[in-house]
Amino acid sequence: MPRTGLPSGSGTWLDPDIPVTGGGPGYGAVVESLRDLLDGFAAASPDEETVRALADAFAAWSKRLERHRVGERQQVFGRRRDLHGRGQVMAPKFAAEESDERSVKGTVTFGRYFLGGNGAVHGGAIPLLFDEVMGRLSNTAGRSQSRTAFLHTDFRSVTPVGVPLSVRAWFESEEGRKRFIRAEIRDGDTLCAESHGLFLALLPGQP
Numbered sequence: 001m002p003r004t005g006l007p008s009g010s011g012t013w014l015d016p017d018i019p020v021t022g023g024g025p026g027y028g029a030v031v032e033s034l035r036d037l038l039d040g041f042a043a044a045s046p047d048e049e050t051v052r053a054l055a056d057a058f059a060a061w062s063k064r065l066e067r068h069r070v071g072e073r074q075q076v077f078g079r080r081r082d083l084h085g086r087g088q089v090m091a092p093k094f095a096a097e098e099s100d101e102r103s104v105k106g107t108v109t110f111g112r113y114f115l116g117g118n119g120a121v122h123g124g125a126i127p128l129l130f131d132e133v134m135g136r137l138s139n140t141a142g143r144s145q146s147r148t149a150f151l152h153t154d155f156r157s158v159t160p161v162g163v164p165l166s167v168r169a170w171f172e173s174e175e176g177r178k179r180f181i182r183a184e185i186r187d188g189d190t191l192c193a194e195s196h197g198l199f200l201a202l203l204p205g206q207p
C-alpha cells in the first residue's frame, strides 16, 4: 500500500476490486440527504424561526458526531468507492456509467449549492469536478496513487445548474510517473468546459 494509505485497486472505476468498509448500507442515503440539504439551504430565504431551528439542529448533530470522530484512515466520508460521488459532498456527485482501464464516462448534475450566478455553475466548482474525476481515473486499474501537478480548465460555454450533463475523462498518455489526462463536460452537444491535467505517481515517502 502506498504511504497515503489509499489502496488503488486492480480493477476499473466501476469495478475497483477494493473492499468497502464503514458506514453500513444506509450511508449512501445519508450523503444524498446531505446534498439535498445543501441545495435546499442554498435555494432558501428562511425566516428567523427557521434559522433558529436550523442552528439548534446543526449544533446538536455536530455535538453527537463529535463522539464518533476518527482519524483520516478510518473516516468513511469520501472513501466509499461503491457509491456515486464516493460518499462525499465537497464535489458534485459524478455517476460513472462506463469505464475501462483508460477512461470513464458518466453524468453530473450541479445542484443549487454549486451556483455561481445567473444559472451558471461557479467557476471553481468545475475544476473541482475535473480534479475529482481525472484524479480518481489516474489511480484506477492497478496504478499507484498520484497527485495533481497541474490542472488546466477552459470554460467554453456556460455550465447550467440543475441540468444532467455528460462527463468524459480519458488518458492521453502515460510516460513513467507522468499521467496526462483530458476531460470534458457537455450539455447535450454543447461543450461547456474541458480540461487537461498532469497527475504524477507518488514516490515512496511522498505524502
Ligand SMILES: CCCCCCCCCCCCCCCC(=O)SCCNC(=O)CCNC(=O)[C@H](O)C(C)(C)COP(=O)(O)OP(=O)(O)OC[C@H]1O[C@@H](n2cnc3c(N)ncnc32)[C@H](O)[C@@H]1OP(=O)(O)O
Residues within 6 Å of the ligand: 006, 007, 018, 019, 020, 021, 078, 079, 080, 081, 086, 131, 132, 133, 135, 136, 146, 147, 148, 149, 150, 178, 198, 200, 202, 203, 206
Ligand atoms: C478504502 C479506501 C478508499 C479511498 C478512496 C479514495 C479515492 C480517491 C479519489 C481521489 C479523487 C480526487 C483526486 C484529487 C487529487 C488531488 O487533488 S491531489 C492534491 C493537489 N495536488 C497536490 O497537492 C500536489 C502538490 N505537489 C506535490 O506534492 C509535488 O509537486 C508532486 C506533484 C508530488 C511532484 O513532486 P516531485 O515528485 O518532486 O516531482 P518533480 O521531480 O518535481 O517532477 C517530476 C516530473 O514532473 C514534472 N512536473 C512536476 N510538476 C509539474 C507541473 N506543475 N507542470 C509540468 N510538469 C511538472 C517535472 O518537470 C518532472 O519532469 P521530468 O524532469 O521528469 O521530465
